[in-house]
Amino acid sequence: MGTNTSRQHFISNLAGNLDNLREQGLFKKERIIASRQGAEVVCDDGRTLINLCANNYLGLSGDESMVQASIEATEKFGYGLSSVRFICGTQTVHKQLEQAIASFLGTEDCILYAAAFDANGGVFEPLFDENDAIISDALNHASIIDGIRLCKAARYRYAHNDMADLEVQLQAAADKRHRIIVTDGVFSMDGTIAQLDKICELADKYDALVMIDECHASGFMGATGRGTHEHHNVIGKIDIITGTLGKALGGAMGGFTAGRKEVINTLRQKSRPYLFSNTLAPSIAGASLSVLQRLSSSTELRDRLHANTEHFRREIVALGFTIKPGTHPVVPVMLFDAPVAQKFAARLYELGVFVTGFFYPVVPMGQARVRVQLSAAHSIEQLNTALAAFAQAGRELGLIK
Numbered sequence: 001m002g003t004n005t006s007r008q009h010f011i012s013n014l015a016g017n018l019d020n021l022r023e024q025g026l027f028k029k030e031r032i033i034a035s036r037q038g039a040e041v042v043c044d045d046g047r048t049l050i051n052l053c054a055n056n057y058l059g060l061s062g063d064e065s066m067v068q069a070s071i072e073a074t075e076k077f078g079y080g081l082s083s084v085r086f087i088c089g090t091q092t093v094h095k096q097l098e099q100a101i102a103s104f105l106g107t108e109d110c111i112l113y114a115a116a117f118d119a120n121g122g123v124f125e126p127l128f129d130e131n132d133a134i135i136s137d138a139l140n141h142a143s144i145i146d147g148i149r150l151c152k153a154a155r156y157r158y159a160h161n162d163m164a165d166l167e168v169q170l171q172a173a174a175d176k177r178h179r180i181i182v183t184d185g186v187f188s189m190d191g192t193i194a195q196l197d198k199i200c201e202l203a204d205k206y207d208a209l210v211m212i213d214e215c216h217a218s219g220f221m222g223a224t225g226r227g228t229h230e231h232h233n234v235i236g237k238i239d240i241i242t243g244t245l246g247k248a249l250g251g252a253m254g255g256f257t258a259g260r261k262e263v264i265n266t267l268r269q270k271s272r273p274y275l276f277s278n279t280l281a282p283s284i285a286g287a288s289l290s291v292l293q294r295l296s297s298s299t300e301l302r303d304r305l306h307a308n309t310e311h312f313r314r315e316i317v318a319l320g321f322t323i324k325p326g327t328h329p330v331v332p333v334m335l336f337d338a339p340v341a342q343k344f345a346a347r348l349y350e351l352g353v354f355v356t357g358f359f360y361p362v363v364p365m366g367q368a369r370v371r372v373q374l375s376a377a378h379s380i381e382q383l384n385t386a387l388a389a390f391a392q393a394g395r396e397l398g399l400i401k
């Protein structure tokens with residue numbers, strides 16, 4: 001590589017920035033799992049851990065039924081398509097999955113993407129322009145923020161979950177052609193559920209559309225797991241729903257946007273991550289289809305997840321820990337102080353429990369925590385073992401009596 005000083009400078013700059021991250025304790029290290037994803041995982045150091053930090057809400061990620069469904073789809077449809085959808089990349093299984101997602105969510109149609117990040121990245125620019133207004137919750141997911149950046153619409157931001165401020169922003173955007181309110185259905189750091197009943201009322205009052213990102217809701221929120229719109233009884237009132245196949249709905253990867261057929265058809269013509277990126281692998285499409293069939297015929301997994309969530313929330317509070325109150329399977333166990341959160345997570349690892357500490361800038365200063373995520377795959381015995389470890393680590397660090 002010799003004498004190119006620009007290159008040397010570039011690399012040494014990066015090395016310096018990485019060292020700074022390490023010094024500030026902000027460097028993200030990845031633990032390496034040597035087993036399937038599940039209620040328990042085996043790490044590459046041979047340790048078996050109870051896993052409380054996956055988005056594996058329905059416990060399907062490592063489940064044998066998913067492995068078999070993906071093998072069946074691979075045998076029938078092959079490994080991949082080597083094409084985008086509109087050239088020669090659409091198979092019957094992709095159309096069936098789109099119809100199954102639409103019908104599960106109560107929308108007319110649905111379009112698949114390689115990830116929810118792409119669904120959010122490709123949803124705004126084809127549908128809205130400089131005549132329109134996008135009104136976004138301040139804590140919306142990074143992929144929503146990036147998607148909005150790619151579009152020429154005027155941007156309005158309302159304080160997180162603040163309906164009075166949302167109303168102010170709607171008034172400020174009153175002269176625009178179309179207004180759309182955009183929110184995560186559930187915010188993953190706190191497990192906060194968006195107030196969709198109130199949001200839909202405000203949308204009607206100010207003549208706005210509503211879009212929700214259901215990545216932490218599809219498959220288990222609401223009485224039959226349809227999502228936050230079912231939880232708040234506003235099915236049919238949401239204009240655009242984006243979501244992932246990479247969390248509750250199987251856990252591999254893939255995303256979607258659902259809504260009226262005119263919306264979805266426009267995205268098929270114009271959405272760049274759809275037009276210029278490869279078709280979802282048939283194994284994922286087939287296995288995801290089997291998940292939706294299963295969830296449509298039984299609420300068993302969803303019910304078990306909520307029973308586990310109630311148990312953990314009740315018992316962790318009984319031990320003396322502070323949590324963010326709520327009902328979602330994301331349970332933030334508040335430690336407030338960043339080094340304490342790191343020590344606590346490290347001690348839990350030694351005690352056989354896998355959780356991750358979150359601290360500034362991922363969460364606000366002074367709000368450090370470990371974020372527990374429950375799964376339908378956890379047994380009550382596993383949760384009780386994990387709770388005993390929380391109690392031991394908490395006493396050792398003087399956090400509880």
Ligand SMILES: *Cc1c(COP(=O)(O)O)cnc(C)c1O
Pocket residue numbers: 114115116117118120141143184188213215216243244245246253254255
């Ligand atoms: C995880 C997540 C995404 C991204 O989903 P992928 O399918 O992994 O790209 C988008 N939005 C929200 C709210 C998420 O939690």
